[in-house]
Amino acid sequence: MNSVGGGTGSGFGSRIYEKLSEEYNKKDKLGFIIYPSAKAQTAIIEPYNAVLATKTLREHVNSIIVLDNEALFDICKEKLKIARPTHTTTNHLTAQFIATLTTSLRFNGALFHDFTDFA
Numbered sequence: 001m002n003s004v005g006g007g008t009g010s011g012f013g014s015r016i017y018e019k020l021s022e023e024y025n026k027k028d029k030l031g032f033i034i035y036p037s038a039k040a041q042t043a044i045i046e047p048y049n050a051v052l053a054t055k056t057l058r059e060h061v062n063s064i065i066v067l068d069n070e071a072l073f074d075i076c077k078e079k080l081k082i083a084r085p086t087h088t089t090t091n092h093l094t095a096q097f098i099a100t101l102t103t104s105l106r107f108n109g110a111l112f113h114d115f116t117d118f119a
Contacts, residue, residue: 001098004037005046005069010053017060028116031061032098037070063102067094 002013020029033053036046057064072093076085080093104113 001032001034003034003036003069004050004053005034006043007045007049009034012047014053014056014060015061017056021060028062029060030102031057031064032067032094033057033064034067034069034072034094037068037073065098067097 002016007077017029017031020027021067035050038047041068058103069090072090076082076089076093104111
């Protein structure tokens with residue numbers, strides 16, 4: 001999981017995916033990627049970083065779940081009725097989403113699926 005708006009998330013995160021592909025080429029990789037918001041940009045280079053990281057992600061990750069930072073803030077405001085959501089709030093929402101989505105991959109049982117089924 002990484003964010004692709006900043007230099008560390010896009011550059012270093014992309015490099016990690018490249019290295020994982022070199023070392024574990026035959027393993028499937030699932031990425032949860034958070035894209036920056038156009039309304040709440042903190043740096044002018046966020047779109048540039050996101051575009052460059054997307055190229056690397058397409059080459060090295062089998063399945064990508066895209067999360068939009070702006071949409072996360074909107075969900076917190078409109079659906080959860082949080083007047084002033086913070087990054088901590090959106091991080092908590094993201095963690096709950098990922099935990100719920102990957103439950104069938106992590107636990108055996110009637111709903112158990114492997115990565116191929118998931119993808």
